[in-house]
Amino acid sequence: MPDRTQRTITIDAPADQVMAVIADLRSYPEWVSAARSVEVLTEFPDGRAKTARFVLDAGVVKDSYVLAYTWRPDGKAVSWQLVSGELQKAQDGSYELVAQPDGATQVIYELTVDLTIPMIGMFKRKAEKVITDTALKELKKRVEG
Template sequence: MPDSTEQTIVVNADAAAVMAVIADFERYPEWVSAAREVTVLDTDDDGRATTVRFVLDAGVLRDTYELRYSWSPDGRAVEWDLMKSDLQQAQHGRYELAQLARGSTKVSYALTVDVVVPMIAPLKRRAEKAITDIALHELKKRVEA
């Protein structure tokens, strides 16, 4: 898969609180603007989601897709890969959290998306940057609310 787009943001909360919001998929429609429906399909022995279906509506872009998640043992990172999609042929993403000080966490978000329709690289990178930027700001707003 090609190089990913990565952005970071500092959230005024501990890493555990940030990860709790990231991991609460079924509440995404409450705070992720494009999420219309999110359903956890499978979980691991610890109750963490391993397969999740998303129904997204971002205006001109609508997609239903499933992602497979893997969680780091220390609870500070989660990665995902596309299983199936209406519009994407590949997606890989990762959230990684770094506790900076008590009540402050650096959140890094890396994302690579390949869509079925051919897209020139600069336009694809711009779209990934917009997605990561919106996702980080919505996450920050939700965690700090």
């Protein structure tokens, strides 16, 4: 798997509020511009998604894929891996939340995507940067909104 793209942002809200937005996968189409639909396929006993199907439309890139989630017990991190996809052959990602002394939360987002179609590494890293930057900005807007 290639190098991970990592981005951070600070959100003016406590970590549990940020994680509540991240964990509410069903609402992603309301605030994630590329998300057309999200269907939670299976859940853990606490109600958090175990697997979910996403349909994305980001202009020239359209994809349908299933992710499997792992939620850290302390509620401060979540990671996911691709189970199946049309355009992707691998996706590994995570959000880690770090409480700040002023009550804000630093969000660390890591993402690696590998596509079924060949793509020059430079363009792939640029696409990952755009994806992570956009995701963090949309998350901040939703939480602080």
